Amino acid sequence: MAKKQHDTPNLDQLESGPWPSFVTGIKRLAKQSDMAVDLMGQLETSYATKKGFWKGGTVGVFGYGGGIIPRFTELKNDKGEAVFPDAAEFHTLRVQPPAGMHYNTDVLRKMSDIWEKHGSGLIAFHGQSGDIMFQGATTANVQPAFDELNELGFDLGGAGPAVRTSMSCVGAARCENSCYDEANAHRTVLNNFLDDMHRPSLPYKFKFKFSGCPNDCMNSIQRADMAVIGTWRDNIRTDEKMAKQWMAKHGMDELVNDVIARCPTKTIQLKQIKNVKKGKDISSVAVNDTHALEIDNKDCVRCMHCINVMSGALATGTDKGASILVGGKRTLKIGDLFGTVVIPFMKLETEEDMDKLVDLGQRTIDFFAENALEHERTGEMIERIGLVNFLEAMEIEIDASMVANPRTNPYVRTDGWDDEVAKIKAKKQAGMGA
Amino acid sequence: MAQTALRRPVESGVPDNKQFLHPKFIKNYGNWKCHDRPRPGVLHHTSHTGDEVWSVRAGTQRQMDVFTIRKLCDIADKYAEGFVRFTIRSNIEFMVSTAKQVDPLIAELEKNGFPVGGTGNSISMIAHTQGWLHCDIPGTDASGVVKSLMDDLIDDFRAEEMPNRVHLSTSCCEINCGGQADLAIIVQHTKPPKINHEMVANVCERPAVVARCPVAAIRPAMVNGKPSLEIDESKCMCCGACYPPCPPMQINDPEHSKLAIWVGGKNSNARGKPTFMKMVASGLPNNPPRWVEVGVVVKNILNVYKKDGKPWERISDWIERIGWPQFFEKTGLPFTKYLIDDWRGSRASLNQSAHIRF
Structure with missing residues (x-):
């Protein structure tokens, strides 16, 4: 039984309406938790004054330098005492989720029990970086709460200038578009950088995200310093039975307007069956007795649209892997940046493949650690030094897939041109000889 | 007082998710063939072996009390098979092995206040931040804005009647932790710290x-x-970048920190390349507890898009077809001088052509 709840006329208005209410949830906690009572008090004050009242600080667990988000109240009376003393310390534990955010009820119940015992009882599934956020512990309770969660098999995530918690999509566990084992890549890569996660010492944050296909359900291109996006090199697969079923259900108008007309490179065409091209780069599938779809895979950019619309009738190829994009981030300081291609394709099937991905991550983080300015993200660093300098340091060969177009200005010194051409020629010849 | 020995952490990192996967996910790992949506809120996946699994998706408040989590677990144990997962937008999914389990599961979720939907061409749950609940630099709240908006948008969460999927985000400062979305609501400060x-x-x-x-x-x-x-x-x-490293440079202002609306962000590569969102409205008051003025603008944009968008057009695709003049005309939003970019690289956002719609 907790102390009396504060009047919260503003927050009470968020209890009505059909969407699940976090206010109702915190009020349920407030029946047993003084911390939840005072959390409501402080939050109501924010609603009444339109001001935030938390400040950071330094709280951690033994052995780690990060992973806890400390929050101390700034709402003090004239004597310097907290207006809402039972929520004066309200720290969050960031805990890394399993890949794909899969759980069973047993583990969710155990997490709930631990957090009811040591914390406020409020848990967010999940924060924007992917962490399970155990919200609201006193400084004294942070360590015992972490100890129990750690014994359960979970570990703290990242905070501050560190490798951050990662996310991966539902992936191979349930999705037909999965182009690599996202969960394995997520776990293998991140678990190689735990020192850089738990002991923040980078110029700024570094995020990995793992999406199994170019639909990029993890939004990795705009949120990850290194985005691993699944793709394939061979032809789109087709299934005639399913293509005809799709056609019978949706008809010619939808096929033309929603599938063919929306292909960004116009490489998918509708043809009379007798006119369909043959060749190693052509995928084709009959949609009825007279017409077929024809895809010239050389011109396909793997955008996913036709596969999304005609699930099963069209599918990703089988020579799968991932594209690696580097430099995505949110607004501050120089504005939003998307990741850009640094590895157009790499296989991610064997342990050696995974080692190569880890190695790429390691070299990128090492270069970032040595060359980024304080509070500069990887994308900003590359913007400052130029992609070519980054690639040369990484010993990554340039590729025309890395640009939307070649440069549009002449402001470059090109007296090394002949040497570069000679190198490319030599490589080509060596490649042909092999 | 005797110092007890501190426990060393087990640096276990990302846990193995195999222990939490539905048995059909393990059996058919990497071997799925296709999926369809028998109704809004339900995904039906079929594997190459012929195995089938149904996933029922429901909305949550994200910041959940343990009683809510236990209730979801009770439902998962009784009406599903004890396995759940969360989506990037904090929806919960329950996996079941037979079609006949779907309807009773949906009924139980709805009975307990968890709306079923958020799949396909619906409006999904809003990706959001911490706000006044836990952030140290928030200009506004997050959970409250989301609750208010989702109360209004819930019919389009439960239905699949939008031209394509609609992803929303909110952010309580200009750092924009909420991220790129079809439509985003972000604090926009208007006075220096x-x-x-x-x-x-x-x-x-x-x-x-x-x-x-x-x-x-x-x-x-x-x-x-x-x-x-x-x-x-x-x-x-007035971006507020100085405020996190220097809290005495207070950027948040109850009156002058406003809310802006951005549209047309897309992370997917489907059709066109991924796109950043663009600011289309600003100056909206930060007005808790329900941010009514923001809700009016958001609903208006979404209603116009719902009516005017063609199948499979995300908001960015729709605007690419109709053009910005028509976007502002159809939504009735004023196109002010503040919407013409003057940051680095801004020339690329100007109309460098004679392509003009009349």
Whole structure:
């Protein structure tokens, strides 16, 4: 039984309406938790004054330098005492989720029990970086709460200038578009950088995200310093039975307007069956007795649209892997940046493949650690030094897939041109000889 | 008092998710063939072996009390098979092995206040931040804005009647932790920070704060005999970048911190390349507890898009077809001078052509 709840006329208005209410949830906690009572008090004050009242600080667990988000109240009376003393310390534990955010009820119940015992009882599934956020512990309770969660098999995530918690999509566990084992890549890569996660010492944050296909359900291109996006090199697969079923259900108008007309490179065409091209780069599938779809895979950019619309009738190829994009981030300081291609394709099937991905991550983080300015993200660093300098340091060969177009200005010194051409020629010849 | 030995952490990192996967996910791992949606809120996946699994998706409040989590677990144990997962937008999914389990599961979820939907061409749950509940630099709340909006948008969460999927986000400062979305609501400050000069020297690492400013508007200064910082207010564009490293430079203002609406962000590569969202409205009041003025603008844009968008057009695809003049005309939003970009690279956002719709 907790102390009396504060009047919260503003927050009470968020209890009505059909969407699940976090206010109702915190009020349920407030029946047993003084911390939840005072959390409501402080939050109501924010609603009444339109001001935030938390400040950071330094709280951690033994052995780690990060992973806890400390929050101390700034709402003090004239004597310097907290207006809402039972929520004066309200720290969050960031805990890394399993890949794909899969759980069973047993583990969710155990997490709930631990957090009811040591914390406020409020848990967010999940924060924007992917962490399970155990919200609201006193400084004294942070360590015992972490100890129990750690014994359960979970570990703290990242905070501050560190490798951050990662996310991966539902992936191979349930999705037909999965182009690599996202969960394995997520776990293998991140678990190689735990020192850089738990002991923040980078110029700024570094995020990995793992999406199994170019639909990029993890939004990795705009949120990850290194985005691993699944793709394939061979032809789109087709299934005639399913293509005809799709056609019978949706008809010619939808096929033309929603599938063919929306292909960004116009490489998918509708043809009379007798006119369909043959060749190693052509995928084709009959949609009825007279017409077929024809895809010239050389011109396909793997955008996913036709596969999304005609699930099963069209599918990703089988020579799968991932594209690696580097430099995505949110607004501050120089504005939003998307990741850009640094590895157009790499296989991610064997342990050696995974080692190569880890190695790429390691070299990128090492270069970032040595060359980024304080509070500069990887994308900003590359913007400052130029992609070519980054690639040369990484010993990554340039590729025309890395640009939307070649440069549009002449402001470059090109007296090394002949040497570069000679190198490319030599490589080509060596490649042909092999 | 005797010091008890501190426990060393087990640096276990990302847990193996195999222990939490539905048995059919393990059996058919990497071997799925296709999926369809028998009704909104339900995904039906079929594997190459012929195995089938149904996933029922429901909305949550994200910040969940343990009683809510236990209720979801009770439902998962009784009406599903004890396995759940969360989506990137904090929806929960329950996996079942037979079609006949779907309807009773949906009924139980809805009975307990968890709306079923958020799949396909619906409006999904809003990706959001912490706000006044837990952030140290928030201009507004997050959960409350989301609750208010989702109360209004719930019919389109439960249905699949939009042209394509609609992803929304909210962010309580201009850092925009909520991320790119079809439609985003983000704090937009309109006045330079108010500096507490008494505090700066004690709290802030001044060179780091100077370096943080995107427009070099901050410089060291002595104020009232104390080392502090001053701002060239003619340069300052009120982004708030100085506030996190220097809390005495208070950027949040109950009256002058406004809300802006952005549209047309897309992370997927489907059809066109991924796109950043664009600011289309600003100056909206930060008006808790229900942010009514923001809701009116959001619903208006979504209603116009719902009516005018063609199948499979995301908001960015729709605007690419109709053009920005028609976007502002159809939504009735004023196109002000503040929407013409003047940041680096802005020339690329100007109309470098004679392509004009009349």
